[in-house]
Amino acid sequence: MSTTIKIDPDRTVGHIHPHVFGGFAEHLGRCIYGGIYEPGSPLADSDGIRTDVLEALKRLKMPIMRYPGGNFVSGYRWRDGVGPKEERQTRMELAWHDLEPNTFGTNEFIDFCRKLGTEPYFAVNAGDGDMREARDWLEYCNGTEDTSLVRLRKSHGYDAPHNIKYWGIGNEVDGPWQIGFKTAEEYARTYLEYAKVMKWTDPSIKLVASAVSLWESNWVERAQLLLEQAPDHIDYMALHWYVGNSGDERGFADNDFAAYMGMSERFEERLSAYEGLIHALRLDNAIKKDIPMTIDEWNVWYRVFDEGKLEEIYNLEDALVVAMHFNAFFRHAKTVKMANIAQIVNVIAPIFTSPEGMVLQTTFYPFELYAQHAGDTALDVHWDGDTFDSGPNGTLRTLDVSATLNTSTNQLAVFVINRSEHEAVEGNLRLTDAAVKGDGRQYVVNGPNVKAENTFDTPHQVGTTEFNISASGSTISASFEPHSVNALVFDLA
Numbered sequence: 228m229s230t231t232i233k234i235d236p237d238r239t240v241g242h243i244h245p246h247v248f249g250g251f252a253e254h255l256g257r258c259i260y261g262g263i264y265e266p267g268s269p270l271a272d273s274d275g276i277r278t279d280v281l282e283a284l285k286r287l288k289m290p291i292m293r294y295p296g297g298n299f300v301s302g303y304r305w306r307d308g309v310g311p312k313e314e315r316q317t318r319m320e321l322a323w324h325d326l327e328p329n330t331f332g333t334n335e336f337i338d339f340c341r342k343l344g345t346e347p348y349f350a351v352n353a354g355d356g357d358m359r360e361a362r363d364w365l366e367y368c369n370g371t372e373d374t375s376l377v378r379l380r381k382s383h384g385y386d387a388p389h390n391i392k393y394w395g396i397g398n399e400v401d402g403p404w405q406i407g408f409k410t411a412e413e414y415a416r417t418y419l420e421y422a423k424v425m426k427w428t429d430p431s432i433k434l435v436a437s438a439v440s441l442w443e444s445n446w447v448e449r450a451q452l453l454l455e456q457a458p459d460h461i462d463y464m465a466l467h468w469y470v471g472n473s474g475d476e477r478g479f480a481d482n483d484f485a486a487y488m489g490m491s492e493r494f495e496e497r498l499s500a501y502e503g504l505i506h507a508l509r510l511d512n513a514i515k516k517d518i519p520m521t522i523d524e525w526n527v528w529y530r531v532f533d534e535g536k537l538e539e540i541y542n543l544e545d546a547l548v549v550a551m552h553f554n555a556f557f558r559h560a561k562t563v564k565m566a567n568i569a570q571i572v573n574v575i576a577p578i579f580t581s582p583e584g585m586v587l588q589t590t591f592y593p594f595e596l597y598a599q600h601a602g603d604t605a606l607d608v609h610w611d612g613d614t615f616d617s618g619p620n621g622t623l624r625t626l627d628v629s630a631t632l633n634t635s636t637n638q639l640a641v642f643v644i645n646r647s648e649h650e651a652v653e654g655n656l657r658l659t660d661a662a663v664k665g666d667g668r669q670y671v672v673n674g675p676n677v678k679a680e681n682t683f684d685t686p687h688q689v690g691t692t693e694f695n696i697s698a699s700g701s702t703i704s705a706s707f708e709p710h711s712v713n714a715l716v717f718d719l720a
């Protein structure tokens with residue numbers, strides 16, 4: 228099996244915004260409590276933050292972190308989570324049917340973000356909350372005038388404003404499962420009114436509209452109403468999706484490896500359709516500014532739904548699908564300016580904890596690979612070679628490829644996923660008007676078979692290996708193992 232990959236570093240797709248490596252932490256199951264926050268644990272620092280989790284997250288270089296939900300935010304009262312801990316309110320939590328102790332809230336999350344080196348991105352309650360509560364939260368966080376809310380923040384020990392730049396208005400408002408579900412008309416009106424008071428409170432913020440999560444519903448109409456009614460107040464349109472390898476209504480493949488590997492077509496289809504939709508609506512409504520997309524919840528999620536914990540154990544095929552997302556985001560780098568994997572710890576997450584330790588799930592490794600090696604510019608790759616029958620998505624190329632250039636260091640990274648379950652693929656990489664400067668490195672994420680999992684008993688089934696790859700000139704040969712994710716990294720002359 229062989230494939231030719233052609234790359235011309237002058238043929239660019241667009242700037243890769245670092246925010247595509249974003250994360251998402253929700254008050255759900257053991258994401259916050261027992262995940263990032265476990266006061267009293269020997270693994271936690273004096274603020275209760277799990278240092279092992281923090282160090283693992285640093286490897287993923289997440290530059291932005293969405294919080295506090297998710298469905299949770301549609302019933303959240305931010306005031307419950309600030310101030311002296313002994314006065315914090317425990318509430319019934321209706322999104323996930325749990326009790327919320329509120330011992331972790333706004334300021335604990337900001338402290339966590341500062342330790343991690345990530346930028347907070349808050350979602351406000353547009354479910355059972357109102358716009359006064361939303362703008363009060365913004366003023367509490369970002370205010371600089373001598374107001375009672377700013378004094379309140381200062382009394383909680385935070386003199387300097389948090390300067391939270393990114394704010395989402397609501398979460399998955401198109402879903403009937405949401406507290407305070409909204410029709411297309413209701414949300415467009417709600418969005419505009421929230422946005423007005425929020426931007427009047429702090430004009431420097433960027434606002435995110437909850438555009439689509441239920442792809443079988445009226446997502447075109449929702450986009451249309453939002454962009455007709457609130458174009459000046461929308462900085463991002465947020466898309467959500469989850470994929471899987473089960474036959475249920477949220478999965479697209481039915482325990483079928485080839486069909487699951489064909490899922491890439493679903494992401495491409497959605498990204499292409501939605502970027503075309505925004506483009507058309509901008510033209511139609513004479514909207515001059517760009518309105519990028521954020522995929523601010525995405526991941527593999529299909530095994531656990533109702534336990535209120537969502538503790539997926541991922542395998543190698545899931546890791547390949549996570550990698551395919553990054554290839555798709557790079558191919559749409561012009562319009563995808565943020566993406567947040569849902570979520571970061573325990574809840575459908577790359578990191579899984581117990582009170583005694585932690586395991587890095589299979590999906591951790593492709594995320595790390597892309598975050599560590601991607602450059603700032605996506606390249607327009609052409610590749611041609613072996614194909615496979617993916618079933619529902621037809622005949623597809625066995626390799627899924629993207630490439631990036633680091634324009635400061637002139638380093639090329641080629642990301643190659645071999646979607647064959649049993650066959651290696653030989654790759655012939657040809658550069659146009661460019662040549663490598665010496666040998667490169669090949670990084671490979673792989674494991675013994677596509678069902679391999681990393682668990683506490685077998686923590687290293689799937690991981691990353693690396694080796695030198697000899698190269699000179701403009702033609703490079705590389706071999707891609709079955710069911711592997713690869714990064715080929717070269718300095719260009």
Ligand code: AHR
Pocket residue numbers: 253296297298299398399524569570
């Ligand atoms: O990430 C888990 C849940 O998935 C989120 O709370 C919700 O927004 C989505 O349905």
